[in-house]
Amino acid sequence: MLNNTWSEYLTIRLVILFLHSLAPLCTVYTLTLLRRAFFARRFSQPVFTTPFQLYCAAETTFFAFTLWYRGRLQREAVHPPLRSKEDRKKLFDKVRSEIHDPQKFLQGWFRGAKIEEIGREDLREFLSWAFFEARTDDESEGELEALVGKVEKMMGSSFKPGKGGAKSLRLTLDPIEIQWRSLLWYGIIMLVDTIVHVRFLVYGFGYRSTRGGSLSVFPPRPLPAVTMAVGKRSPAEGISYWVKRHTSTTRLPVVYIHGIGVGLHPYVEFLHEVDRATNHGHDAKDQVGIICIEVLQISSRLTHSMLTRADFLAQTTKILNHEQGYNRFVLISHSYGSVFSTHMLTDDTMSKRVAATLLVDPVTMILHMPDVAYNFTIRKPTTANEWQLWYFASKDPGVAHTLGRHFFWSENILWRDRIAHLVENGIRVTASLARRDLIVDTEAVGAYLMEKKVLDPVVVKEGNGKTKMELSVNEKDGREDEDWKVRKWKGKGLEVLWWDDLDHAQVFDNKDDRRKLVEVVREYCTNE
Incomplete structure (x- = not known):
């Protein structure tokens, strides 16, 4: 960044x-x-x-x-199966328990609008999207009306009848906004992809392509096509990946999932350094394996739609069962990759295979708050990093379609009590957070993880029309109590790595910064 x-x-x-x-x-x-x-x-x-x-x-x-x-791309989203009435009630109660000021919460989801600008029908539409994926029928109308009543009770007043002037954020229903790309740009992506492929091969990784291979992706992938012809195929029909064989019987392998951008280019050196740190000096029978999953839908490519949660879990299970030694592994993810990590960590069967996880710049915590959705899709760019995010990520056709038709907040959120449950069952968790992160309010995420209370979304309006969504933390707990930022990392339980001078993804830019992440991975692989 x-x-x-x-x-x-x-x-x-x-x-x-x-x-x-x-x-x-x-x-x-x-x-x-x-x-x-x-x-x-x-x-x-x-x-x-x-x-x-x-x-x-x-x-x-x-x-x-x-x-x-x-x-x-504007075609309707295929939403996951509807929750039962009991599960919807639990979800609503869970969200309500995490909110201190419902007025600011609603203002955040309504793009900073004043409460008096939100009509009762606007609120119904928002709640219908948030808890019913906008699929209410005659049977659920009464349930939806009851939720509206509960919100009004939380607010201490009724909303005016009909529609107001406010518009809510409804990611999977709102029109998808993209900026076109030129052939020259995709030519650059093809060149970068080829360079990444060569670097991985030089570093000793093997490629596992899907059956469709490069034929289902634009721009074309000449080297992966050659590798597919002479190499092995992925056992999963929709997931390609890089792999280093795991042979150790005393140490754990690694599974890595990348974030939004130009694919695996920013992560090659990090994965090579993990390989060297865990395997240098060990013989061929004691090698820590690495699986690096490719997510082409968020890699500046044109390809098939993002896998559903169920399909991702099923196909990832095929990969883990196919490769030797992945009954237990260390899970690492960056940015949007934390969505897939969340799918794995919230699945009771898959989570039993995860011994530890490192979440770098995660976007799935406090996802019931509107800051991530607002900062990624609504905010008007004004600074260099915001323009970079806006054009090369938010408005990329594949990324925009993924966020606009495949990003279901209630499926992707990682609640702290779920993290606590995982830690109680022996999974070690580290979140790497950067203070200057332009997408996530990392101060609030860190406080949330360290059991401070996250409260209210606030749209910060500055000069020149600049806006940003931030979160506030309970004044009683206070952000002044920030000892969690400087605590020594011990490799036990739930911990936070805090980067005071970094922005989103910048931890991968510098070898000294990457070294700390590598140390975390090595410890997790060595001592279960």
């Missing part, structure tokens, strides 16, 4: 301007050539004769496809 300097700000704005303007400019040029050919009646001769003209024609064709594809 970029720092907030003027040079980086100007650079990212110029890069975005170039990439975003390229396809429209090529389209204008191509249409001009076609217009000239039409009026000159020269269609018997080639219209595009130079490499540059051919390139512009290709960009124009892809731009037209992108505009069509943007409309296709």
